[in-house]
Amino acid sequence: MDIQSLIPLMYLVASVLFIFGLKKMGHPRTAVQGNLLGALGMLLAIGAALFDVNMQALAAGFGVDRTHYVLIAIGIVVGSVIGAVMAQRVQMTAMPQMVALFNGLGGAASVLVAGGAMAQDATPTITELVATAASAIIGAVTFWGSLVAYGKLQELTWFKRPYPVPAGQLVNALLALLTLAASAWLVAENSLPAYIVTALLASVLGVLLVNPIGGADMPVVIALLNSYSGLAASATGFAIENNVLIISGALVGASGIILTQLMCRAMNRSLTHVLFGVMDAGGASASTDEVYATVRSTTPDDVAMILDGAQRVVIVPGYGLAVAQAQHAVRTLQRVLEDRGCTVEYAIHPVAGRMPGHMNVLLAEADVPYEQLKEMDEINPTMSNVDVAIVIGANDVVNPVARTDPKSPIAGMPIIDVDKAKTVIVLKRSLSPGFAGIPNPLFAAPNTLMLFADGQKGVLELNAAIREASK
Amino acid sequence: MRNLLLLLIGGVLVLVFCAANSPYVLAQDGAAASTPVATSPTEKEFSPVQSLAASLTIFVLAVFVGFEVITKVPPTLHTPLMSGSNAISGITIVGAIVVTGLSRDVITSGVGLLAVMLAMVNVVGGFLVTHRMLNMFRRK
Numbered sequence: 001m002d003i004q005s006l007i008p009l010m011y012l013v014a015s016v017l018f019i020f021g022l023k024k025m026g027h028p029r030t031a032v033q034g035n036l037l038g039a040l041g042m043l044l045a046i047g048a049a050l051f052d053v054n055m056q057a058l059a060a061g062f063g064v065d066r067t068h069y070v071l072i073a074i075g076i077v078v079g080s081v082i083g084a085v086m087a088q089r090v091q092m093t094a095m096p097q098m099v100a101l102f103n104g105l106g107g108a109a110s111v112l113v114a115g116g117a118m119a120q121d122a123t124p125t126i127t128e129l130v131a132t133a134a135s136a137i138i139g140a141v142t143f144w145g146s147l148v149a150y151g152k153l154q155e156l157t158w159f160k161r162p163y164p165v166p167a168g169q170l171v172n173a174l175l176a177l178l179t180l181a182a183s184a185w186l187v188a189e190n191s192l193p194a195y196i197v198t199a200l201l202a203s204v205l206g207v208l209l210v211n212p213i214g215g216a217d218m219p220v221v222i223a224l225l226n227s228y229s230g231l232a233a234s235a236t237g238f239a240i241e242n243n244v245l246i247i248s249g250a251l252v253g254a255s256g257i258i259l260t261q262l263m264c265r266a267m268n269r270s271l272t273h274v275l276f277g278v279m280d281a282g283g284a285s286a287s288t289d290e291v292y293a294t295v296r297s298t299t300p301d302d303v304a305m306i307l308d309g310a311q312r313v314v315i316v317p318g319y320g321l322a323v324a325q326a327q328h329a330v331r332t333l334q335r336v337l338e339d340r341g342c343t344v345e346y347a348i349h350p351v352a353g354r355m356p357g358h359m360n361v362l363l364a365e366a367d368v369p370y371e372q373l374k375e376m377d378e379i380n381p382t383m384s385n386v387d388v389a390i391v392i393g394a395n396d397v398v399n400p401v402a403r404t405d406p407k408s409p410i411a412g413m414p415i416i417d418v419d420k421a422k423t424v425i426v427l428k429r430s431l432s433p434g435f436a437g438i439p440n441p442l443f444a445a446p447n448t449l450m451l452f453a454d455g456q457k458g459v460l461e462l463n464a465a466i467r468e469a470s471k
Numbered sequence: 472m473r474n475l476l477l478l479l480i481g482g483v484l485v486l487v488f489c490a491a492n493s494p495y496v497l498a499q500d501g502a503a504a505s506t507p508v509a510t511s512p513t514e515k516e517f518s519p520v521q522s523l524a525a526s527l528t529i530f531v532l533a534v535f536v537g538f539e540v541i542t543k544v545p546p547t548l549h550t551p552l553m554s555g556s557n558a559i560s561g562i563t564i565v566g567a568i569v570v571t572g573l574s575r576d577v578i579t580s581g582v583g584l585l586a587v588m589l590a591m592v593n594v595v596g597g598f599l600v601t602h603r604m605l606n607m608f609r610r611k
Contacts, residue, residue: 011565015533018559018562019536019540021555021559022537022540022541022544022552022555022556022559023540023543025544025548025551025552025555026540026543026544026545026548027545027548028547028548028605028608028609029609031548031551031605031608032602032605032606032609034555035551035555035598035601035602035605036602038555038558038559038598039479039558039598041559042558042559042561042562042564042594042598043479043482043483045562045564045565046483046486046564046565046568047483047486048565049564049565049568049569050486050487050489050490050568050572051490052565052568052569053490053568053569053571053572053573054490054572056569056572056573057572057573060573062575064572064573068571068572068574068580068583069487069488069490069572071571071580071583071584071587072487072568072571072572072583072584072587073484073487074584075567075571075583075584075585075586075587075588075591076480076483076484076487076587076591077480077484078588078591079587079588079589079590079591079592079594079595080479080480080591080592080595082588082592082596083591083592083593083594083595083596083597083599084595084596084599086592086596086600087595087596087597087599087600087603088599088603090600092604095550095554095600095604098554098596098600099550099553099554099557102554102557102558102561102592102593102596102597103557103560103593105561105589105590105592105593106557106560106561106563106589106590106593108586108589109561109563109564109567109586109587109589109590109593110563110566112567112570112582112583112585112586112589113563113566113567113570113583113586113590114566115582116567116570116571116574116579116582116583116586117566117569117570119578119579119582120570120573120574120575120579125519125522126519127519127522127523127526222553223553226553226556226557226560229557229560230556230559230560232560232563233560233561233562233563234530236563236566237526237566238526238530240566240569241522241526242565242566242569243526243529244562244565245562245563245565245566246526246529246530246533247529247530247533248533248559248560248562249560249562250529250530250531250533250534250536250537251533251534251536251537251540251541251556251559252537252556252557252559252560253534253537254533254534254535254536254537254538254541255537255541255552255553255556256553256556258538258541258542259541259549259552259553262546262549348546348547350546353550355549355550355553356546356549356550356552356553357546357547357548357549357550357551357552357553358550360546360547360548360549360550361550361551361604361607364604364607364608365607367607370547370608373547375545375546375547
């Protein structure tokens with residue numbers, strides 16, 4: 001058997017390794033192994049590609065220039081070093097922008113590959129041309145959209161607020177039409193300039209599409225861009241007729257779509273509303289003063305006394321906890337409570353962080369065992385058995401208005417039912433509203449006590465008070 | 472982990488070297504490779520529609536496999552899942568290598584090199600950061 005017939009088999013094995021790797025991502029115990037399987041698959045695919053080049057060159061009637069292998073080696077080393085340094089240095093709180101950036105790079109690479117392959121292929125089939133156009137559009141949208149998402153998540157001053165584009169949706173629609181026209185030109189004429197025009201138009205479209213999308217919707221955008229980066233790879237696979245690209249791209253595309261759906265459902269937002277930056281306008285809700293008339297504030301010492309008799313405590317973290325870097329303090333709180341025979345669990349809302357599953361990673365970094373991280377659907381039915389629920393840095397995801405007021409902007413959004421717990425402690429700096437911009441009646445509920453403090457400092461004071469009380 | 476990384480990069484470089492020295496490669500003086508093109512006698516030409524159908528079949532089946540596998544991943548692991556699948560989407564590195572290898576002018580070589588670099592950042596960064604995160608989930 002010669003190496004020529006081995007190459008497709010190597011690609012196949014790589015694809016299988018990717019699928020097994022993703023399958024093993026299904027449990028924290030096997031996930032590390034799954035990731036390594038994926039990396040192994042990638043290594044195999046790269047190895048196959050290096051020999052594939054020879055074969056394709058031979059089929060075209062020329063040999064591969066050795067200097068090109070040097071180029072490939074340079075690219076691999078430089079890219080690996082940059083990627084490794086970035087992966088080592090990134091803070092877990094900055095993970096969303098990191099993933100956005102990597103998505104974008106993948107998209108950009110797909111655009112370049114499709115363009116380069118088009119320049120090399122003298123007699124492309126119509127399928128290849130259509131795929132090339134798709135690759136240009138999806139890849140460019142992914143790249144530029146991801147860069148804007150990165151800027152927003154990194155809170156760079158340029159991206160603080162969306163650029164006002166007059167009649168934004170009309171402009172987007174026109175741009176989309178122009179992009180399609182350019183790709184039609186590309187397919188009809190097999191022209192490289194048309195390819196460049198298509199990619200450029202799609203770039204502008206990518207920027208404008210993500211531009212109006214606000215902070216709370218970022219988890220959806222990242223998941224969607226993740227899906228796009230896969231689809232771009234898949235389109236490139238069609239363009240250069242390579243199955244491993246088609247398969248892996250499809251896997252990633254499917255994964256991104258699933259996560260996008262989950263995020264939309266968790267926020268009770270439709271994808272179209274997210275994409276077009278529509279904030280679901282609410283009816284007249286009660287005024288802030290009215291809602292907060294009966295708010296009761298408390299002190300760490302009082303909370304320590306309440307916790308003294310508690311058997312089951314649930315901690316509900318929000319992104320505010322991560323902003324205040326309070327994860328480790330919360331982990332200590334958990335230990336202090338557990339030492340006194342109390343059961344402690346964490347109730348994690350799907351959009352508690354800034355990307356799917358973000359809060360779990362932040363807590364895992366603080367050594368919270370994953371068994372204690374409970375999903376919303378898992379913990380809600382048992383919420384009435386909870387003695388004390390401690391809400392830290394979360395707001396909209398525990399707002400009971402989502403259940404009670406059908407006119408509210410968050411009506412129907414699934415929430416963690418902390419209001420059903422016997423006592424609720426809300427640790428928060430002030431009564432300021434969350435992303436939805438509405439007051440939260442939970443804060444004024446008869447079973448709620450507000451502990452006004454900065455996240456980390458508040459938890460540390462609470463820990464000290466509990467230790468003091470148990471002496 | 473650093474050792475693992477070095478091992479991987481080293482492995483890839485060895486592969487590059489092997490491939491570069493395989494008998495089919497054009498010698499540096501520019502002479503064409505002497506080995507004849509190996510075409511199997513049974514090879515048939517497929518019509519474009521047939522090959523499109525084959526590719527689409529693979530695509531659609533892979534999407535279904537993706538849905539089946541991914542829906543079983545618990546929300547706890549969604550962030551590593553995303554960064555891991557992100558690394559997999561760097562598979563476009565395969566195309567980048569082919570484009571660079573086949574390039575016959577400076578511009579395509581440059582485009583190919585850039586594509587290899589970008590895809591490799593995506594691949595290595597993606598897998599490593601996923602590894603970092605997943606290690607945090609290991610039972611202590």
